[in-house]
Amino acid sequence: MTPHTFNAMTMLTLCSLTLPAIAAVDEKAEFSYPNKTQRIAIAEYVLSTMERIDALNSEQRNLSRTLKWPAYKEKVILNAARAQNFTELNIALDNIHYGIINLHSFLQVEPAIAKHAEPILTWPSVRIGYTWPKLSFFSLDNNKTITELNGHDIHELFNDYYNQYCRHNHDNGCLSFFSKNLEYGYRFAKPATTLTITYQNGSQQHIEHSQITQSQTSETESKACKSRYPSLDLTLAYQGSQSCLYQTNKSYVLKINEFGPWGAENDDIYCLKPNSAGMCNDINAIKKITQTNFKDYLVIDMQNNGGGSENTPWIAALTHAGFYDNLITYKNILELQDPDTRASAFYSSVQAEKWYQTIIKAQLNTSEYLPIRADFCRGSALCENKQIPSSINPIAYKKMLVVINEHCVSSCDDFVWRMRSYAGATTLGQYPATDGTYARVNATVYITSSGEIKSAVYGEGRSLQFEDATPLVTFRMPLSKTVTPKGKIREGDKTVLDIALPIDKTNFTEINLSNLAHTLQRL
Incomplete structure (x- = not known):
């Protein structure tokens, strides 16, 4: 999409803060290191702009963390104030992102600051495992229980990480991220060239940076259907472009890897006319198999499904008595009055635009949030919360079980919510992300040639070019949240x-297989 060119002196902004002038503000000139007053103002402006457009983060932080949003902001501002150089300022601003409790968010410190920063110093790499829900940590190399890392109680270290640097909603997701951060070299504590591990039996181990190679464990699982479940007695019945179907004596196991392209038109939620490889071809093949050779149980493995496109064709095929869209509500920001920003936030939905014009005429757009509506508007031309018929020839089963973990995100969360509500599914495993945000909006905090700090808010997928200003921090925040009818x-x-x-x-090392195996044992 062609980027807009904005004259920063005439751009619409809701507020601005005049700062002491910073020497040169164009990309070609050097950007002088901001003084304390300026550093505080930059951090405050990032946070205040986030608050204005954010539909989720501050509420979710206040619900799930002991470090509430007001106290979190104070820490961020203090870190910026204490920064002694570009490296420390870059870290202070970049770390804001890790405290945004939403996996759909994004933050980037722009080159005016980031290009002056030195590489971040970390701890040496260490591979640890953990237990859940009863929390403990252990070495993946010797299986010993760990009590301290570099003199820090490991439980307190994790608690600090959970409150300040984890974007996942749940503790099990933060444990996964925490262990990965330690493997890559922990960056959220005072740097050290040696890592001292203290074990429960009192013994210690000292690790230098050169002793362990980073990223020794695999981050991804094989998506090849034949090699996915080597230790389980499953027979492959179908291998599709986005899913695999297996069978046992009394069950089918459906693995949905992702929600990719439908391979059909956008209104073909029943997959009546697929025109290329994709979701619909998979669904139609699985329908035929399950209807021809019926089995009582359908186990759906949604572990590590990171979402993707709209999943409505699967919902239509897997429910038997109708279903609904999830309900959402949008933060009512001024920028939604711009058609381009609105089109981005509404996924270019014609129905959603009609809904918006209706609430404008009815003067229902005066609150902090717009009225609740159906997400994909599949049941009503005006996005009303109306039942959507299921497929007339659905995937056949009597009882559904869904296996989930912390890496089930976005459309996967949508899928799990709707399978529980409209297919009577029982879920097993660990908490998914419960992070179903779809609509997002971008913002850039910048400084003008006269020393003013301002922000521009614009639709996702668009970009900005500044003629007389220097961008400092760009970020993306959720503009909508998933809600109940109330x-x-x-x-x-x-x-x-x-x-x-x-x-x-x-x-621990084979938890995905273990989750599925335990689920099959319950049949």
């Missing part, structure tokens, strides 16, 4: 998990 937030809701399957030393 408006209660669904992101972060723990009731989505019916049966928690523990993680321990014996199953």
